[in-house]
Amino acid sequence: MTRVAVLSGDGIGQEVIPVAWDIIGSLHPEFDSFEVEVGYARWKKSGVACTDDDITALKEADAILFGAITTPPDPCYRSVILGIRQRLDLYANLRPVKGNGFDIMIVRENSEGLYSGIEWQEKDRACTVRVVSVEGSRRIARAAIRLAEERGCHLTIGNKANVIKSDVLFRDICCHEAAEAGVSFEACYIDSLALDLLLHPASYGVIVTTNIFGDILSDVAGYLVGGLGMLPSANIGDRYALFEPVHGSAPDIAGQGIANPVAAIRSGAMLLEYLGHKDDAIRIEAAIQTVIKRGIKTPDLGGMATTQSFGEAVKAELGI
Amino acid sequence: MTRVAVLSGDGIGQEVIPVAWDIIGSLHPEFDSFEVEVGYARWKKSGVACTDDDITALKEADAILFGAITTPPDPCYRSVILGIRQRLDLYANLRPVKGNGFDIMIVRENSEGLYSGIEWQEKDRACTVRVVSVEGSRRIARAAIRLAEERGCHLTIGNKANVIKSDVLFRDICCHEAAEAGVSFEACYIDSLALDLLLHPASYGVIVTTNIFGDILSDVAGYLVGGLGMLPSANIGDRYALFEPVHGSAPDIAGQGIANPVAAIRSGAMLLEYLGHKDDAIRIEAAIQTVIKRGIKTPDLGGMATTQSFGEAVKAELGI
Ligand SMILES: CC(C)[C@H](C(=O)O)[C@@H](O)C(=O)O
Ligand SMILES: CC(C)[C@H](C(=O)O)[C@@H](O)C(=O)O
Secondary structure (H helix, E strand, C coil), X not given: CCEEEEEEECCCXXXXXHHHHHHHHHHCCCCEEEECCCCHHHHHHHCCCCCHHHHHHHHCCCEEEEEECCCCCCCCCCCHXXXXXXXXXXXXXXXXXXXXXXXXXXXXXXXXXXXXXXXXXXXXXXXXXXXEEHHHXXXXXXXXXXXXXXXXXXXXXXXXXXXXXXXXXXXXHHHHHHXXXXXXXXXXXXXXXXXXXXXCHHHCCEEEECHHHHHHHHHHHHHHHCCHHHCEEEEECCCCEEEEECCCCCCCCCCCCCCCCHHHHHHHHHHHHHCCCHHHHHHHHHHHHHHHHCCCCCHHHCCCCCHHHHHHHHHHHHCC | CCEEEEEEECCCHHHHHXXXXXXXXXXXXXXXXXXXXXXXXXXXXXXXXCCHHHHHHHHCCCEEEEEECCCCCCCCCCCHXXXXXXXXXXXXXXXXEEECCEEEEEEEECCCECCCCCEEECCCEEXXXXXXXXXXXXXXXXXXXXXXXXXXXXXEEEECCCCCCHHXXXXXXXXXXXXXXXXCEEEEEHHHHHHHHHHCHHHCCXXXXXXXXXXXXXXXXXXXXXXXXXXXXXXXXXXXXXXXECCCCCCCCCCCCCCCCHHHHHHHHHHXXXXXXXXXXXXXXXXXXXXXXXXXXXXXXXXXXXXXXXXXXXXXXXXX
């Protein structure tokens, strides 16, 4: 039996995830799903955003569908999504960006870099250690290379090795692995890469980069496809996998029923593909495209659809 | 007497700086200029890219005009521009981005963060310490606040305090200083800020952020104005000031005479404004706009002008 954990989280997570899950659950009524309440709302009620038991429950799922969580204004709070990524060792964050004439996969290292958690406060300054490990770089390089091979495309290695010596290690390992694998590759500085991606998206295939650079680069790439409402992502490790929209909980528009569910639905499609249902993922993507082409869009894309009505239109298109 | 140090550096630096200097020198023949040969070419000849004597010479200038330098493929090489920024304590990197309907000033902290130089290599990993100091944050916050006051605009504080604890310090100091000064401000996460800047440039006035975030953000902002060929910058400290285009040495197009000199000419205009000649800066900007409107543009902007002919057109427009 296939078990899927569903974590809507806060804000618009509560709106887009039910719509996405409705589609997936309708396509696969045999899936056994269970909800886990994590996030800010839970933290306000109980002072805990995510417990050890929650993590244990997540480990029992074959895949996780995650919404978004609001950061509480508490200096001691540690992000739930970061905690899950770390405890489930979801080291590869895959962020596809597909549009007219381009099909890019951003592969973001998801376990170290500036997200190491090694930080301290001195009297007159605060420090954070950016950690780049040989093993961490190698495994993300290999994940990116596999994708470049599958897609038959070029690999771009985003780095700042001209300034940050830890990126010399990252760049060199990626280049070495790519050369060994016989994949065509190039190392680019992240600042000019971020601009060039906007100017020439069609020149990119797979882009691999360290944690925070991937974080920024994927939001920037959102510009190419109409904003963050469109971008799904997969957080993959060797044993577990979590799928989530790139956007956050968007407190500014939460509760109005107007959040764009495309990123969440696409994240659901990535989850289906991961579970072996690539055909369904393709059907869902085609349905999204058709619905948008018919002018059914949420306000962020200039339309008047609600989260709900967009979801209904996709279901109708799928005949479910 | 006003002394200006001119450092063309490598690649297209050698092409755009002479054009920019030609304009400035023609407007102010009374300026005493001297060249300092630094960079990759020098490093290849002598094994040194920039000496202590060079730094001493730079300290004697009232302002410095800098081109771009190519990073030699040597792991021990330390960037010349970073060395100059640090030794002259040029802590504020001002990057104006002005276009149709927006006028943004990116204020990049230029002395610490991931550029601390505190890094080491262990057996199986490399580490870089990101340093955020109270004093460093306060002085850049104040520089940004002064600019927001002068321009009568909003201040945006780009940070990643939801993940990186050293950014809690940065954000809190900036918010505190802005509140004290009575400037309207907002703290934004750097990932969504990078996207929102592209989507709604008119909502931004002054943006202050840490070193590498400012590095990436300013390249991204280049998209709003036709690429890096357009963006000037000022590196300012309490005693010295250096002006340089945001772009690099661009070895791919160097030697062809087609590099866009606008960023360099605008950097020259910023230098003139810094030296008290704001009227000349305004005239130069107007001349650039007129020349571009007449269709005289380098290939990066879709035109056929050369670096040289563009510069001549600006001079003709200025009547010099
Ligand atoms: C919410 C935040 C912790 C997260 C991150 O920085 O990874 C988000 O921006 C993302 O891109 O998934
Ligand atoms: C060349 C490099 C060291 C530099 C930087 O990272 O600061 C450049 O990208 C810039 O933006 O001025």
